[in-house]
Amino acid sequence: MTDDLIINLVQLGSVPYALALKLQQELEAARKQGRVGDTLLLLEHPPVITLGRNAKERHLLASPEQLAARGVELFECNRGGDVTFHGPGQLVGYPIFNILAMRPKLGAVEFMRRLEEVLIRSCAEFRVATKRIPGLTGVWTAAQPERKIAALGVHISRGVTTHGFALNVSTDLDYFHLIVPCGIAAREVTSLQKEIGHSVAVDEVAQVVARQFGQVLNSQILWVETVDALFGRAVGVPLQRPAGIGALGDETRVV
Secondary structure (H helix, E strand, C coil), X not given: CCXXXXXXXXXXXXXXXXXXXXXXXXXXXXXXXXXXXXXXXXXXXXXXXXXXXXXXXXXXXXXXXXXXXXXXXXXECCCCCCEEEECCCEEEEEEECECCCCCCCCCHHHHHHHHHHHHHHHHHCCCCCEEEECCEEEEEECCCCXXXXXXXXXXXXXXXXXXXXXXXXXXXXXXXHHECHHHCCCXXXXXXXXXXXXXXXXXXHHHHHHHHHHHHCCCEEEECCCCHHXXXXXXXXXXXXXXXXXXXXXXXXXX
């Protein structure tokens, strides 16, 4: 199997948003220079609200003082989309991929559809039926009323992607009352835990998402034990590889 059919996967623990941005920037530069292959970061964030390129001020419903009282940080970023929330219990994925080097070559819209497909299939493994809604980016419950379970927003520079998706697993949905999620007031948000009616671990969902990335993108998932294995140096980020890694079978290797 050639390197362009392998996705490096590093699962991090809880990472502050600013540090995750820095790590994405370093990986993006390394991917453009050919020093690393396509790499997927899976992680969680402490509570943070992010404002994408199309964010509207009116979609942030809380004052800076209210956010500080809740322990919620606020960041502007260069991803597409409006305003969203990240926090504990939410699986965040940052694919640092060269979509122009993929076979077949992917455009921005097709790449977003592939990300949505990964999440739709992943939710199905937990018996939650989800779908796309024409004209709206993200993944939504098939059951009425339609509720958003995953948000997506990427940035692409010279064919290399950053940012990605956020799948609500066991997220405290009360945080979403601080914003108009993705600028869409007419639909609520939900989580896997709320839909299935019992607790589910983020690590368990991460394993399913990793497997689906391999299937949807026809690639092998290579679990990387440390960021050192990618950069050849330490970057000060604590790493966490989920227990039960053997459940991923032949699609997975660990270095």
